[in-house]
Amino acid sequence: xxxxxxxxxxxSVPEGAIASLNCTYSDRVSQSFxxxxxYSGKSPELIMSIYSNGDKEDGRFTAQLNKASQYVSLLIxxxxxxxxxxxxxxxxxxxxxxxxSKLTFGTGTRLxxxx
Amino acid sequence: NAxxxxxxxxxxxxxxxxxxxxxxxxxxxxxxxxxxxxxxxxLKFMVYLQKENIIDESGMPKERFSxxxxxEGPSILRIQQVVRGDSAAYFCASSLGQxxxxxxxxxxxxxxxxxxx
Numbered sequence: 752x753x754x755x756x757x758x759x760x761x762x763s764v765p766e767g768a769i770a771s772l773n774c775t776y777s778d779r780v781s782q783s784f785x786x787x788x789x790y791s792g793k794s795p796e797l798i799m800s801i802y803s804n805g806d807k808e809d810g811r812f813t814a815q816l817n818k819a820s821q822y823v824s825l826l827i828x829x830x831x832x833x834x835x836x837x838x839x840x841x842x843x844x845x846x847x848x849x850x851x852s853k854l855t856f857g858t859g860t861r862l863x864x865x866x
Numbered sequence: 867n868a869x870x871x872x873x874x875x876x877x878x879x880x881x882x883x884x885x886x887x888x889x890x891x892x893x894x895x896x897x898x899x900x901x902x903x904x905x906x907x908x909l910k911f912m913v914y915l916q917k918e919n920i921i922d923e924s925g926m927p928k929e930r931f932s933x934x935x936x937x938e939g940p941s942i943l944r945i946q947q948v949v950r951g952d953s954a955a956y957f958c959a960s961s962l963g964q965x966x967x968x969x970x971x972x973x974x975x976x977x978x979x980x981x982x983x
Contacts, residue, residue, distance in 0.1 A: 794957060794974040853922060858908040
């Protein structure tokens with residue numbers, strides 16, 4: 752089982768719709784969760800971070816975390832063509848296990864927003 | 867206010883040559899991380915360094931790869947006797963400190979793309 756799993760896509764949504772990106776992780780002691788956006792040939796760019804169960808909203812983006820189900824998601828409202836990119840889910844462990852030093856990434860979900 | 871600076875952006879090497887990739891962290895950041903991204907794959911952690919110390923190298927291949935972050939100058943990722951399988955994008959990231967819950971996220975550089983002929 753992969754440590755962080757994402758559907759590779761592509762996920763295709765029409766402009767203006769809600770895009771829903773999902774991620775599951777295997778390590779129950781994980782404490783920090785991140786969504787990065789990566790355009791083709793570019794570096795990852797942090798979109799959202801979330802540390803507690805529930806929802807966290809920032810503009811058109813909402814991150815949702817459910818630690819009991821080991822599930823984290825990213826919702827993008829009013830999707831725009833410029834949102835077309837690969838979205839990487841990343842997980843970070845607690846410091847006392849020595850895993851806080853590195854992020855474990857999923858392989859990413861490619862989002863296509865169509866006109 | 868420069869971000870994480872990596873060079874070279876593109877590097878071509880023949881099999882058996884050495885590749886050196888450099889990374890200067892963001893101003894004020896003392897923690898550097900190297901990740902490798904193979905085509906169509908996710909980012910894989912390689913090594914985490916602070917000045918003059920390797921903190922976690924659990925993702926580094928056992929042979930041919932080494933990393934350093936000297937007291938002065940950039941962090942260096944060195945790959946000796948490169949093989950075609952080393953062709954990848956190598957990303958450096960930096961943070962203020964160890965990325966514990968609620969603090970210190972990683973900022974990535976633009977990456978160095980290594981092609982081994």
